[in-house]
Structures are given as structure tokens and as C-alpha cells.
Amino acid sequence: MSLESREALIINESDYDYIDYKGRKADPRRHGGVLAASLACIVELIQSLVFLGNNMNLVRYFLKYMHYPVAQSSNMVTNFVGTSYLLTVVAGYINDCYLSKLTAFVLYATIELLGVILLTYQAKNSNLLPPENETPSTFQAAILYIGLGAMAIGIGGTKATLPTHGADQLDHTKENLISSFFSWYYMSVTTAGILGATLMVWIEENCGWGWSLMISAILLCCSITIFSAGFPFYRGKKPSGSPLRRLIKVFLASNHNTNDTTTLEVHHSPKEQSYAKEKSYNKFKFLNKALNDDTIEVAQVEDTKAFLGFLPILATTIMLNCSTAQLMTFSVQQGNFMNRKIYNITITTQSISVIPLVVVLVFLYLFEQSKRFYGNNEAINKIYQPLVRMGAGLAVSSMSMAVAALVEYKRLKEFNEGNLMSAFWLIGQTLLVTSAEVFVVGGMLEHFYSKAPNGMKSISTALACCSSSMGYFLSSMLVTVCNSVSGIFGQAWIGGNDLNHDRLHYFYALLCFLNLINFMLFVYFARRF
Structure with missing residues (x-):
């Protein structure tokens, strides 16, 4: 069987692996589809409005309310944004290993909401803000960092969850449909940027950060409610265990068989001989030796090669x-x-x-x-x-x-x-x-x-x-x-x-x-x- 046929078979079989939010087998007539994917775009618009609307002017909050120096305020914003994005990888790993997308989003969004509520309480309570021309006390700074940390965890988690959850609702045999979803998904982010640069920044400058953060908390509650309303229509997959463990297993088997002088013969195993006919055989050829291990299948080697192929693209x-x-x-x-x-x-x-x-x-x-x-x-x-x-x-x-x-x-x-x-x-x-x-x-x-x-x-x-x-x-x-x-x-x-x-x-x-x-x-x- 050719690699293309094997991939098509995997796609068709995967349609039967989907389950609903109660763990029952998903019905293609009731679960998934454009409506379910559209909810992900709407929720992303709200989530991005909270993130971008606050992030665009966050340095002003550190300067005006917390009285940090200019350089420190700028670094705090950079670290907050960088950490939020970096945590998407951690959240993505957790989603693939342990949590369903539905559980994951509600959990991450709730953590983000708690962080925003804590920051709102601080912004509206003068006792938790430093006096004029003074930097925050240890307790005041602790509240600020705990709130920002919770927000970063929530932002990273939701951004790792929503794109894949939305795409999972669609028919994977229709590439144009998947492509259209990601276009509409990014249009939601862009729309949030427009609203953030106008409405949210105006509120922060004219009404104060207490109001801005309170509105952010309300928006997060709306995003959780809208997402939860789609539970009866969603479909998803059970976590499949640690993907990194599978990759490491292929690397170890490849290294072992490469160093083993008894396995240096070309196409040593029947699996490798069959795989040699595929186009991807010549990519990362050192991994092909892993097929000499009886516990390693061609699909595992293919998955490892696919992931490695992402890294140079990512770096650029x-x-x-x-x-x-x-x-x-x-x-x-x-x-x-x-x-x-x-x-x-x-x-x-x-x-x-x-x-x-x-x-x-x-x-x-x-x-x-x-x-x-x-x-x-x-x-x-x-x-x-x-x-x-x-x-x-x-x-x-x-x-x-x-x-x-x-x-x-x-x-x-x-x-x-x-x-x-x-x-x-x-x-x-x-x-x-x-x-x-x-x-x-x-x-x-x-x-x-x-x-x-x-x-x-x-x-x-x-x-x-x-x-x-x-x-x-x-x-x-x-x-x-x-x-x-x-x-x-x-x-x-x-x-x-x-x-x-x-x-x-x-x-x-x-x-x-x-x-x-x-x-x-x-x-x-x-x-x-």
C-alpha cells in the first residue's frame, strides 16, 4: 500500500474515533460541522480582545498605577507576552496527553478569569496599589504577579486549544474547508485587534484600568458561556498519550540499530524494504534504522519525520x-x-x-x-x-x-x-x-x-x-x-x-x-x- 493510500485510510478511519462530550461515539449528522467550528472563531475573537486590548496598553498600567520605571515596565510587558505564548507548547502537550479539548478550554479560561478578577480587585482597591511615586510593596507586587501569571497560563492554554478544537469539527478530506477555517480564525484575531486598539484603549485611558479589567472579566465569562453552549454539537478525540515518548522511542531505536554492526545492511528488515519505495524514505534517513526494531512501526517513523520537518520551518x-x-x-x-x-x-x-x-x-x-x-x-x-x-x-x-x-x-x-x-x-x-x-x-x-x-x-x-x-x-x-x-x-x-x-x-x-x-x-x- 502506498503512503498516500495509507494516509487516506488513516483519515477515513479517524472519523470513527471521534466522541461527543459525554464520551459516546460521535454522530457525523449531529456532531461537528461548520457551526461548531464557527463557535471557536467567535470565542477566539472574545479571548483575543481581552488579551490584545490589555496588552496594547499594559505598559501604561505598570507606569501609571504600579509606578514601575519605564525600562522595567517595558520588560514586564515583553516577558508577559513571551511567557503567554511559550506556555502554549506546555498546554498543547497536556492536551495531547491528558485532557480533552473541551475540558482543557474550560480549565484554562477559568484560570485566566481568576487572574483577571484578582487584577480587577487590585486596580479598584487603593490599599493594594502603591502610593504616589513609590513602587509596589512585596505583597502588592505578589498580587500583581499572581494575577499576570494566571492570565499567562490561561492565554497560553486557550491559544493551544481553540485552533485545533475548531479544525477538529470539520471534514478532514476537504482541505479547502480546513484552510477556510484558519482564514476565518485569523480574521477573528484581526477584528479583536481593531476593537482592542480603539474601544479597549479608550476605556483604559478615559475610564481607568479598573473598568477595563472588569469588562475583560465579563468578556471571559461570555467566552466560557458561548463555548459551553456548543457542547452538544462538538466532537473530539480522547487523549492518545505522550507524543514525545513515541518520538523518543524512535530516536533511541534508530540510534541503537545504527551503532549495532549487525544491522548495517541496507533494508535489513522487511518493513524497511517496503518503506524504501515511499518518497519520504530519503528524508531523515537515519531514522529508517528504527524499523529494525520489532516494536517500531512505519507510522511511528513517519510521525517522527513529520514533526522534525516542522522545526526548520518554525525556526525561519x-x-x-x-x-x-x-x-x-x-x-x-x-x-x-x-x-x-x-x-x-x-x-x-x-x-x-x-x-x-x-x-x-x-x-x-x-x-x-x-x-x-x-x-x-x-x-x-x-x-x-x-x-x-x-x-x-x-x-x-x-x-x-x-x-x-x-x-x-x-x-x-x-x-x-x-x-x-x-x-x-x-x-x-x-x-x-x-x-x-x-x-x-x-x-x-x-x-x-x-x-x-x-x-x-x-x-x-x-x-x-x-x-x-x-x-x-x-x-x-x-x-x-x-x-x-x-x-x-x-x-x-x-x-x-x-x-x-x-x-x-x-x-x-x-x-x-x-x-x-x-x-x-x-x-x-x-x-x-
């Missing part, structure tokens, strides 16, 4: 997230030194990002609709493939850094001549980097889910968020290294407190070059995949 997306983190940080600071007035009304720099987000949202909708007209055209259909979309996004990422460098160079020139450049010039770089993120993250979620082994769907899709986490942590390291190296030659590029006397455009140019190299590496690995 980190630079995009690093650029996104830097651009979001410095764009806000750039905007503070630019003209932000419209008819004598001064707007916030964060509000300018609404325009690119709306453009991207419209593009996503048109892109999804175009599949109905051109999806059956074999030549045009290639542009809808996840790896192609990811490559396009990484190329656009390099372009965004080039535009950012030119805009900053122009801003500095105007400043030195005594002029203020319009903040709306930031729209170009923001639009490009947002488009790049949509292409890459959306394609990565679809690719990792569709190609992941059956028992590793959650942890594989969680790798997309893990990339964001590593990008945030890498961004801090890049700034430190660049300042240290450039400082040796006279002046640190971004070492001061005033961008008007820094050399941010040099740093953007460096990121453009690194993204270009990264794009070429992606093309190499994608072709090999």
Missing part, C-alpha cells in the same frame, strides 16, 4: 516575530515625536494601527472569497498553499523593515530641519508587517495542523505561538547586542532615551537584511519539506 518564522515586536515598540515611540493631529484633535499612536488592521481584514475576506472562484484552478490554487503564503509573508516582512528604515531616516531629516513629519507615514510599515504576520501565522497554523501526526495536533499548532514567544525574547537580545557593538564604534544605535538622537534607521536596515537571509533559508527548507 522567529525573525518575523522579532521584527513585529520591535516595530510595535519603536513605532509607538516614533509616533510620539510626529504630528498626530487631525483637525486639531490629537490621536494616540496605537489608534493609527486601526487603518492597517482594517485593510488586512478586508484583504483576508476577499482572499477567502477568491477561493470560490479560483480554488479549482490547479495553477492558481498553488498560491493558496500554506507554505507559499508563508514564503510571501516572510518576503513582505523584509520589505516592511526597508520601508521602516526609509521612514525613520526621513523623520530624522525633517526633525533636524525643524519640521514634524505626519504620524500617518507609519501606516505603510505597519500595514506591511501586519500583512506579513497574517500570511505567515495563518499559513503556519494550517500547515502544522494538516501535516501533524494524529496524536500531536495541539502541540504542533502551538508551535506557531511558540515562534512568537521566541521572537519577543530574541528582540530584546538583538537590541542589547546592537547597542553593545555599535557603542564600541562611537554611538549606540538605540541606546538613548530620545529617538531623535538615535540611529533607529540603521537597526531597521539590519532587520531588513536579516529577514532577507531568513527568507532564503525558508525557501530552502520549504522545498525540502
Whole structure:
């Protein structure tokens, strides 16, 4: 039997492995489907609104309410976001091993809700906030960190659960349906970003963080209620045990048989002889020796190879997230030194990002609709493939850094001549980097889910968020290294407190070059995949 036939058989058989929320065999006529998947998109919109709405302005809360210094506040935000994304991998592993998606989401969302309630109580109780010009006491800081920690656990858990849960509701023999789900899923995230940059930021600035956090708690209650309302319609699979244990078993068997001089003969076992006819045989060939072990099946080797194939693709997306983190940080600071007035009304720099987000949202909708007209055209259909979309996004990422460098160079020139450049010039770089993120993250979620082994769907899709986490942590390291190296030659590029006397455009140019190299590496690995 060919590998393609074996995969098709696995897909068809897997339809009978689904169960409902009571553990009974799922009925395809009652469980799953577009309606059940749509609920996941609605819940993700609410969840992302809470996360993005608070995250966009969280540094102001640390500065205004907790009175932390600027540098410490910025690092706290970066660490909070990075930790939230990093925990998706832990949650994905737990989901694949021990918890059903339904139980997992309710658990993680409840933990997040408890964290928000604790932060709300602190923000509304003056006794739990530090006096003016004083940093928090040990007890006050403990409440803050416990609340943020609970939020990070909940955010990481829900982001590891919702994408795979939604895709599990759909017919896996229809690839276009799975692709459409991830497009609509990311449209939900983009819509949440628009609402967060406008409504939530306005509430935080005009009504206070106590109201913002209280509204966040209400929204989380709504998300849990909406998700729970779909229990009778959902389908899912029982946890299949530790996926890492299966991978390690293949590695150990391969290493043992490679070092064993009695197993060096090519195609030593009948399983390996049969597997040699498949296309994937020549990928990670050192793992083929594991088939000489009677306890290792071809499917286990295939799963291990598939997961290993994800890692180079994952590595090439980190630079995009690093650029996104830097651009979001410095764009806000750039905007503070630019003209932000419209008819004598001064707007916030964060509000300018609404325009690119709306453009991207419209593009996503048109892109999804175009599949109905051109999806059956074999030549045009290639542009809808996840790896192609990811490559396009990484190329656009390099372009965004080039535009950012030119805009900053122009801003500095105007400043030195005594002029203020319009903040709306930031729209170009923001639009490009947002488009790049949509292409890459959306394609990565679809690719990792569709190609992941059956028992590793959650942890594989969680790798997309893990990339964001590593990008945030890498961004801090890049700034430190660049300042240290450039400082040796006279002046640190971004070492001061005033961008008007820094050399941010040099740093953007460096990121453009690194993204270009990264794009070429992606093309190499994608072709090999």
C-alpha cells in the first residue's frame, strides 16, 4: 500500500474515533460541522480582545498605577507576552496527553478569569496599589504577579486549544474547508485587534484600568458561556498519550540499530524494504534504522519525520516575530515625536494601527472569497498553499523593515530641519508587517495542523505561538547586542532615551537584511519539506 493510500485510510478511519462530550461515539449528522467550528472563531475573537486590548496598553498600567520605571515596565510587558505564548507548547502537550479539548478550554479560561478578577480587585482597591511615586510593596507586587501569571497560563492554554478544537469539527478530506477555517480564525484575531486598539484603549485611558479589567472579566465569562453552549454539537478525540515518548522511542531505536554492526545492511528488515519505495524514505534517513526494531512501526517513523520537518520551518518564522515586536515598540515611540493631529484633535499612536488592521481584514475576506472562484484552478490554487503564503509573508516582512528604515531616516531629516513629519507615514510599515504576520501565522497554523501526526495536533499548532514567544525574547537580545557593538564604534544605535538622537534607521536596515537571509533559508527548507 502506498503512503498516500495509507494516509487516506488513516483519515477515513479517524472519523470513527471521534466522541461527543459525554464520551459516546460521535454522530457525523449531529456532531461537528461548520457551526461548531464557527463557535471557536467567535470565542477566539472574545479571548483575543481581552488579551490584545490589555496588552496594547499594559505598559501604561505598570507606569501609571504600579509606578514601575519605564525600562522595567517595558520588560514586564515583553516577558508577559513571551511567557503567554511559550506556555502554549506546555498546554498543547497536556492536551495531547491528558485532557480533552473541551475540558482543557474550560480549565484554562477559568484560570485566566481568576487572574483577571484578582487584577480587577487590585486596580479598584487603593490599599493594594502603591502610593504616589513609590513602587509596589512585596505583597502588592505578589498580587500583581499572581494575577499576570494566571492570565499567562490561561492565554497560553486557550491559544493551544481553540485552533485545533475548531479544525477538529470539520471534514478532514476537504482541505479547502480546513484552510477556510484558519482564514476565518485569523480574521477573528484581526477584528479583536481593531476593537482592542480603539474601544479597549479608550476605556483604559478615559475610564481607568479598573473598568477595563472588569469588562475583560465579563468578556471571559461570555467566552466560557458561548463555548459551553456548543457542547452538544462538538466532537473530539480522547487523549492518545505522550507524543514525545513515541518520538523518543524512535530516536533511541534508530540510534541503537545504527551503532549495532549487525544491522548495517541496507533494508535489513522487511518493513524497511517496503518503506524504501515511499518518497519520504530519503528524508531523515537515519531514522529508517528504527524499523529494525520489532516494536517500531512505519507510522511511528513517519510521525517522527513529520514533526522534525516542522522545526526548520518554525525556526525561519522567529525573525518575523522579532521584527513585529520591535516595530510595535519603536513605532509607538516614533509616533510620539510626529504630528498626530487631525483637525486639531490629537490621536494616540496605537489608534493609527486601526487603518492597517482594517485593510488586512478586508484583504483576508476577499482572499477567502477568491477561493470560490479560483480554488479549482490547479495553477492558481498553488498560491493558496500554506507554505507559499508563508514564503510571501516572510518576503513582505523584509520589505516592511526597508520601508521602516526609509521612514525613520526621513523623520530624522525633517526633525533636524525643524519640521514634524505626519504620524500617518507609519501606516505603510505597519500595514506591511501586519500583512506579513497574517500570511505567515495563518499559513503556519494550517500547515502544522494538516501535516501533524494524529496524536500531536495541539502541540504542533502551538508551535506557531511558540515562534512568537521566541521572537519577543530574541528582540530584546538583538537590541542589547546592537547597542553593545555599535557603542564600541562611537554611538549606540538605540541606546538613548530620545529617538531623535538615535540611529533607529540603521537597526531597521539590519532587520531588513536579516529577514532577507531568513527568507532564503525558508525557501530552502520549504522545498525540502
